[in-house]
Amino acid sequence: MFYIGISAYYHESSIFLTNGININCFIKEEYFTRIKGDKSFPKRSLEFLIKKYSLNEQNIKFICFYEKPFKSWWEIFIYSIKKPLENKKFLSHHLKNFNSSSIFFYTHLNKIIKISKEKILYSSHHLSHCLYGSLYADNIDDYAFVSCDGVGEGETMTVYTINYDNLIKKHWTNFYPNSIGLFYSAITDFLGFDINDGEFKVMSLSSYGSPIYEKEMDKIFDCEQLKINTSYFEFQKNPERSFSDILIKVFGKPYLNLGIKENFQKYSNIASSAQLLLNKSLKNLIFKAKKLTGKKKIVLTGGVALNCKMIHDLSKQNIFEELIVPPSPGDSGSAIGAANFSYFYENKKFLNNVGLFPGPNKKDLNEKFNLNEFFEKISDAESSLETATNLISKGNIITTYIDNTETGPRALGNTSIICNAKDKLAVQNLNEKIKKREYYQPLAPLLLKENFEKYFTIQNSIKKNLFSMGTLCEAKEDLKINYDSIIHIDNTCRTQIIDNKNSFIYKLLRKLSESNIDILVNTSFNISKDPMVFDLFDVYTNMKRMNVEFVIMDKGIFKIKEI
Amino acid sequence: MLFAAKHVDDIKLVKGFIRHSLDEYKHFSIFTNIKNQISLDHQLSNKEIRFVPNHLYAKGYIYKDKFIFEKKNIKDFAIFIGANEEIAEKKLNDFLKNIRSFKPNHANQIDKILLDEERHAKYSLRFAKKNNSKFGYVMKFAKENLLSKLRHFYANSLNKVSIIFNPVLHLMILIMYLPVKFLDLEKSNTDNDVFKNINPKSIL
Numbered sequence: 001m002f003y004i005g006i007s008a009y010y011h012e013s014s015i016f017l018t019n020g021i022n023i024n025c026f027i028k029e030e031y032f033t034r035i036k037g038d039k040s041f042p043k044r045s046l047e048f049l050i051k052k053y054s055l056n057e058q059n060i061k062f063i064c065f066y067e068k069p070f071k072s073w074w075e076i077f078i079y080s081i082k083k084p085l086e087n088k089k090f091l092s093h094h095l096k097n098f099n100s101s102s103i104f105f106y107t108h109l110n111k112i113i114k115i116s117k118e119k120i121l122y123s124s125h126h127l128s129h130c131l132y133g134s135l136y137a138d139n140i141d142d143y144a145f146v147s148c149d150g151v152g153e154g155e156t157m158t159v160y161t162i163n164y165d166n167l168i169k170k171h172w173t174n175f176y177p178n179s180i181g182l183f184y185s186a187i188t189d190f191l192g193f194d195i196n197d198g199e200f201k202v203m204s205l206s207s208y209g210s211p212i213y214e215k216e217m218d219k220i221f222d223c224e225q226l227k228i229n230t231s232y233f234e235f236q237k238n239p240e241r242s243f244s245d246i247l248i249k250v251f252g253k254p255y256l257n258l259g260i261k262e263n264f265q266k267y268s269n270i271a272s273s274a275q276l277l278l279n280k281s282l283k284n285l286i287f288k289a290k291k292l293t294g295k296k297k298i299v300l301t302g303g304v305a306l307n308c309k310m311i312h313d314l315s316k317q318n319i320f321e322e323l324i325v326p327p328s329p330g331d332s333g334s335a336i337g338a339a340n341f342s343y344f345y346e347n348k349k350f351l352n353n354v355g356l357f358p359g360p361n362k363k364d365l366n367e368k369f370n371l372n373e374f375f376e377k378i379s380d381a382e383s384s385l386e387t388a389t390n391l392i393s394k395g396n397i398i399t400t401y402i403d404n405t406e407t408g409p410r411a412l413g414n415t416s417i418i419c420n421a422k423d424k425l426a427v428q429n430l431n432e433k434i435k436k437r438e439y440y441q442p443l444a445p446l447l448l449k450e451n452f453e454k455y456f457t458i459q460n461s462i463k464k465n466l467f468s469m470g471t472l473c474e475a476k477e478d479l480k481i482n483y484d485s486i487i488h489i490d491n492t493c494r495t496q497i498i499d500n501k502n503s504f505i506y507k508l509l510r511k512l513s514e515s516n517i518d519i520l521v522n523t524s525f526n527i528s529k530d531p532m533v534f535d536l537f538d539v540y541t542n543m544k545r546m547n548v549e550f551v552i553m554d555k556g557i558f559k560i561k562e563i
Numbered sequence: 564m565l566f567a568a569k570h571v572d573d574i575k576l577v578k579g580f581i582r583h584s585l586d587e588y589k590h591f592s593i594f595t596n597i598k599n600q601i602s603l604d605h606q607l608s609n610k611e612i613r614f615v616p617n618h619l620y621a622k623g624y625i626y627k628d629k630f631i632f633e634k635k636n637i638k639d640f641a642i643f644i645g646a647n648e649e650i651a652e653k654k655l656n657d658f659l660k661n662i663r664s665f666k667p668n669h670a671n672q673i674d675k676i677l678l679d680e681e682r683h684a685k686y687s688l689r690f691a692k693k694n695n696s697k698f699g700y701v702m703k704f705a706k707e708n709l710l711s712k713l714r715h716f717y718a719n720s721l722n723k724v725s726i727i728f729n730p731v732l733h734l735m736i737l738i739m740y741l742p743v744k745f746l747d748l749e750k751s752n753t754d755n756d757v758f759k760n761i762n763p764k765s766i767l
Contacts, residue, residue, distance in 0.1 A: 034565065040628065070766040071748060078747060084740045092732040103766065121763040154750070160757070170754035192608035255608035345763055373574055537569050541581060545588050563578045 001061040002053060003346070005338030006042060006109075007128070008065075009102040010072075010152075011196060011303070011331040013042040016339045016358070017049050020351060025049060026358040026407050028332060031534035037196060038531075041108040050113060052364065057115055062342035066334040067125035068153055069102035075154025079176055080236050093239040123341040125152025127168070129301035129329070130160040131344070132337030135353045136326045137299050140164075144171075144295040146285060149302030149330070150181035157226065157302075159289040166348065171292040177236055178227045180281045181304050183220065186233050186242035187274040191267050192255040195242065197529075203309050204441045206275035207490035209268030216250050217273045223281040226288075258438075278304070279313045286319055296321040305329035306409070308465075308494055312472035315459040322461050327356055327408035327468035336407070356412055356468055359405025363554065369536040375551070375558035384504070387557045389511045391550055392520070395423050397430050398550040398557075399525050401539050402504050406532075410469040411524035412496060413446060413505035415532050417548065420512075421445055421519040427485040430521060434546045436528045442488040444469055446522035448509050449499040455479040455519065456495055466497045483519055496522060504552065567632040567640065576637075579686065586679045593672045600669070638694045639703060645687035646707035652680040 002023075005016045013029040030036055032044035049055060077094055080087040106120055123131070129147040137143045145160040156179035159171040185195045188202050211217075220232045232250075235242040248254060251270055256263040286298055298320050305311070305325045315323065326333060336358070340351045379387035391398055397419040406412050417434065419426040431437050447455070458466070458473035465471040472492040479487065486493055498506050509520065525539075526532045527546060533539045539551060543560050551558050564587060568580035598612050625631060632640055655677050663670040692700055748767065754760055 043628065064763075068766055074748060078743065081736065081740055081743050084736050088733050088736055091736045092729060095732060095735070105766075117764075122766055123763070124757075124761060127757060127761070154748075166758075168757040170752075170757055173752040175750065175752070192610040194610075255610045257602055257606050257608050259603050260606065341763070344758070368569070370574060370577075373578070535569070537565060537581070541565060541584055541588070544585055545592075563581060 002055065002059055003061055003339045003342045004049070004063045005123075005128075005335040005340070005342065006046075006063065006065050006105075007331050007333075007335040007338065008041050008105070009039055009100075011039055012037045013039055013045070014332040014335040015042050015045045015049060016335040016354075017053065017055075018339050018343070018351060018354075020343050020347070023053070024354050024358040025052070025360055026336060026354070026405075027360065028531070030531040031405075034531060034538070036529055036531045041105070043108070043112055046109075046112050048360075052360075055113065057113075057119070060113075060115060060119060061346055062119050062121050063109065063115060064121040064123055064338040064342035064345075065102065065105050066123055066128040066331070066338040067102070068122050069105050071153045072125065073098070073101050073103055075176060076151065076236075079154070087237045090237050090239055121338075121342050121345060123338045125334070126155055126158040126173070126302070127160070127170075128334040128337035128341060130158070130162075130168070130299075130337065131340040131350070132333045133299035133301040133324070133326050133329070134162055134350060135336065135340065136324050137297075140350075142295060143297045143299050143324075144289040144293040145299045145301070146289045147302040148180060148282065148285060148300070148304040150185060151176045151179055152331075156181065157285055159285075159292055161293045161295065166344070166350070172288065174226050177230055177233070180221065180226070180278060180285075181302070182233070182235055182242070183228060184274060184278055184304070184307075186235060186247070187270065189242040190247060190251065190254045191271060192258070199303075200306070201438065201441060202271045203275065203307055204438075204488070205268050206271035206309065207268075207488055207492070208440060209265065209270070209272035211273040211276040212269050213251070213273035214276055217277040220247070220250075221277055221281065223277060223284055226281060226284060275307075275309060278307065279310050282310055282314060283317060283319060286314065286323075290320070297324075298322070299324045299326070301326060301329040301333070303330040305470075308469070308471045309492070311462055311465060311470060312458075312492060315462040315471070318459075318461075320461055322464070325465050325468075325470040327406070327410070327412075327470070330409075332409075333407060354407075356406065357404035357414060358407055361404050362401055362414075365535045371536065371555075371558070374536070374540045374561055374563060376561050377555075378550070378557050378559050380556040381554065384552060384557050385507055385511045388508055388552055389515060391557075392418070392420050392508075392512060393515050393517065395420065395426050396550060397426055397434060397548055398552060399539070399543060399548055400505070400552045401525065401533065401536070402552060402554050405534075408468060409524075410444075410496075411522065411532060412468060413498065413503065413522060415525045416522050417525050417546075418446070418520045418522050420517050421483045421486050421521045422517060424485045427521050430523065434527075434548065435523055440489075442494070443486055443521045443523050444494040444496060445483065445486045446496045446498065446505070446509070446520045447518055448506065448513070449497040451513070451518050452495070452497050455483070456493065466495055467499075469494050469496045479519075486519070486521060566630040570632060571637065583683055586683065590676045590679065593676060597669050597672060638691060641687045641691035641694070642700070642703045643707050645684050645691055646704055647711055648680050648684035648687060650708070650711055652677060652684060655680065 003018050007014050016026045018024045027045040029042040029045050030038040080090050126147040130145040133145050134140050140162045141164045148157045154176045155173045156176055157174040160168060162168050188198045189195050191202060193201050221228050232244055232247040234244045258264050306329060311325060343351050400416045403414045405415060419430055431443050455476055455478050456473040462471045473495050475487045475491050475493055500506055524532050533542050549559055564580045564584035568577050571577055602612055626634055655673055659670055659673055
């Protein structure tokens, strides 16, 4: 029997299917529609699963939505309607979107698969985050599960524990609009980046500035009480702008062009001050969680947990014994939490860890693709390591399209673009010309676990997150000598380590070390603003657009052909 | 186009659709570069000049929950593409007339797009003519042209519609204000047994 979790309507839609034994499949709707962050009902993902697993009413045990749809819609509405005239713009927008909201989840689902209402479950937003995070904790009883995001069902931060008898206890919740996630998104908006997409740019930018606006920020969000001063914001009033004129009075004109030096410095300082406020708020949230639960280990989920600079900064303050961020801590990963909810509802036990690659295997996605028409094989699987090593040593940028797909927003080697991190020209080319990223966004290094300490330092408390690029770490002198192009301005790197001896990337890194290359640059296989490639059609078009020639697949290494 | 490439069997068509999609990506990149240049020239941020393709979905210019290729069979799809590529060509020509004298570099870039659009229209309509009767082709072509004009009219009128519609919504909000104030859902910031207290069948 299958258990299916669905997350949709607010952020990137996704589905997770499991039988609780040996089948796991996680897919995002954006893979099919090619619309980055597609939040619509995951129709195509569900159709894919129906076909692949012959799903029907009989073999589906439960389908669980990741939150309470009406509560989610209502809590925002009821807050804004208390000031109907002031918030009329937002309320109109909210009402207009009623029929495309998650309240119609069952109707949308039934258009794709006929299933009785008895098989539909609704988890709770932050509970789904917590149940996803619980899969990555070794002994759940040792951890406090802290969730922090924009808003879900009117809640913005929660603290849970799960004991050995599987008793789940909610210790504390913070309510909308007191959201550090919405604060950070409003700053993202102010600085001219897109909300839900540009937050990581604000994080990168913050390293170039100084927190000179710390006092001003403290008035905007009280990091002790975890309370927001809504007069600086308009997210509750205006669907088109998150910040108010009062914020403009404090920081000046929004949306300045970052290409101009003075603007860049000013915005870096604002970003740095916002980052500091985020760090202070999360520090207090973790203190609160520790005090309420008595736990010293934390699992952090919710979109805010994607801020890997914050994770690194918190670790230096020694406020926890361990902090784990699962690979997809945002709403998308909550589909897995929702499936876990339904599994627990039936079996009174939780699912096992789903690992880093619960996505479908690439071979299942390309039955129709005529490989020989588009690619020329330059080496078979047996000699792939040798060929890849040669290509990388000679300065080539190559793509990987192997094995199973990643869950989170970060490519972990199976769907990546890689090059020699020593090769400055290749790294610059990859960042600016191929990926079309901003120059202030650093690329991530990838290396064997056993080589990590030669080049980097990190607190033990956050080390586990290195497997999924969930944190930053600091560069040692050895790294600066040969690999300075991957070091961010604040001497940090978003490093990924690998220890799975069976994986191709592990073997490749071993082989490359014979040529004195210990570190690869690893970035996701997509162009900025596009989703990661999913099938071989996407692989071909992306390689053409990027002007990249070689791709490593399970069957060997291929060179792109002209068509 | 990429979606269409994934759903046809004839390898010539697959390659044709992929080539077309690569051209469209190229056009997007040309427009983005022009936009970035304008932003820099006028010291504007990217947020002040932006393409928002999602607006097109909202305005019904293309189907909200389906790709065009899912809605039409391949013969009609070819006519749709041909007719709309011709319209795009005409619109780009008008645009060019306005900018050629003061933005010659941008105009040269758009010239490249025009050549592609011309080629796309030619190939699509050739395929459509080959696979439709003469009468069917003429009728369908006229229909696509008319629909395209209606879609533009609809999109351009949305702001005007909202002038009438928004006050109605605002009035509704005011009427709802009083009763809704008393309908706060129960809120608790602690729960000693979450699974016992949650109703998994409820959307509330």
